[in-house]
Amino acid sequence: RERAREILSSVEDRADTRLGVEAMDLLDAYGIETPEGDIVDAPADALEVAEGIDGDVVMKIVSPDILHKSDIGGVKVGVPHEEVYDAYEDLVSRARNYQPDATIIGVQVQEMVDLDDGVETIVGMNRDPQFGPLLLFGLGGIFVETLEDTTFRVAPVSEAEAETMTEEIDAAPLLRGARGRDPVDVAGVAETIQRLSQLVTDFPAILELDINPLVATPDVVKAVDVRLTVD
Template sequence: TRETPMVVVKSGRTEAGASAAASHTGAMAGSEQAYEAAFEQAGVLRVSTVQELFDYASILAGQPLPETDGVAIVTNAGGPGVMTTDAVGDAGLSLASFADETVDAFQAALPDGANVYNPVDIIGDAPVERFREALDIALADPNVGATVVVACPTATFEFADLAEVVAELQAEYETPTAVTLMGGSSTRAASERLAEAGIPTYFDPARAVASLDALREYREVRDRERVEPRSYDVDRERARSIIRTAADRGATRLGVEAMDLLAAYGIPIPEGEVVSGRAAAAEAAERIGDGEDVVMKIVSPDILHKSDIGGVAVGVPPREAGDTYEALVTRARNYQPDATILGVQVQKLRNTDAGVETIVGINRDPSFGPLVLFGLGGIFVEVLEDATVRVAPVAEPDAREMLDDIEAAPLLRGARGRDPVDETALVEVIGRVSQLATDFPAIVELDVNPLVATADGATALDLRLTIDPEKA
């Protein structure tokens, strides 16, 4: 896509559409997030309609890419000019700020009543020569990366003459240009002349702006840094042993008892131990806490949301660890009598108040394979749904973009007096989880939640994963 732009319209964007796609063409029924991620990473421009598909293709084939995002609007009608301005605001473009010399030139060239600022309104009595002069001035401004010419029919000019002017000046300045001709069938000859010059024409100004925005999108694709995913130094044999041991005992769901899987891939975890019995809990709490409070969590592959049933105790003094062990096990058995209880994890207490709880996860898409998720974590992760996805393997620039994608990104940069988190540490965890996903197809799903990010790094406090024993 760096050499040849690719534009795709894909059905199945909505839940109903995806259901219809699945019933007719199974291969098209991949997850919407997976397609979005794949298109983004591959530099594919996605559109929603067939009309947009042809609009994008037309301007990408005929116009150069803009050097800046600034758009100049030249029009003989105030209302359509404002409509075009609104469309620029809705797009990823911006209204060009004219240089002082440009404003002076407009003031000298245009009559009283004309607007010399952007959008430039040359008013309704403008002959074609005024269009030429205004467009020439706008194109000469260094802040202008693209232009939209908006023309409504009047008795003072012919659309065919305007087409010649626009084609001539676009060729001279080589600045991407889109034209809105609001004259119905009277614009046919002008549209054909502009099409010969590779300049698209539209009736709706919003379509003209959206097409220019396609050029901006593709410029970003062309300019994007291409980096191969990093290969981290990991202990694959240790990870393979953990997965195979679980598969051999018939387990498909694993929790905090498999935290060493993360450690094998260099992801920081707090010191912890899974214990059975109150005495063992008390001993582990004393040793791991070293006199300080600890965290205790029920360990059961059948209980997915431990916090919801009171299966997590934070800030447990070592002297109370035995009683807490009994309480956690009792709650778990009351909640689900047939649940398999593997024990209780005693974990070193980390101060999460100074950090941001995030989530990094893996899911396997039938079309694209392993997907890596990053977002705001904690117990409300499924309520807030503030997350973004990439197809593994994830390169460092893509991982950094993931941090920017979520709505909670400002929390990572410091909010309400907090220190900004170590974003490099988060990027590395995303990369290591991505490598884990590609190395072990047996991992069907994985959640590291919460992954607490602080100014000093990122630490995984909990884990949940599903494996396919046949692929272990």
């Protein structure tokens, strides 16, 4: 909590209220697992980060002006180390093509999370003028808006309530191992919902927070993409 307070106060006076690296650190401070990796602002640094990660990496453009990174080709999944350098330059040039005056913070290099036996979910919070902090849980990924398979609660929630949320969505059977798939770590998902609930309860300055996707596999639950707006 102290760590989270430090992170939030470090961005307090910044004009830009959306967080980059800090968002991942904030989740970390509340025990929500994030992929290994870092945000860098030069191709050589990207390579260095990649070399610290086992296997292919994921690379993403980091810009406050680009909200949906994959829409502009700003996410590259499965990049071998030898292609990291070129991938960096390609990501930046795609962002420039999309919006010449975009502020580009750099590129995020991440460990690949195994999606083959994983499910992409979304966990989010929006402050509703009437109800207060509304937590959302549902099926995630880049098609979340089209699917609209979500459920809501007002924060704070207990872990038991969070677990109920995971049972309420249409895709609940998918989490519990439909069609011969192994069940994902549902308890870990519920724990993540509860921890996020605690985070937004402790810090009213967080106006909006979305983890999309929160990837859940049989073994791990990781927040792969997070978007956060502070007061």
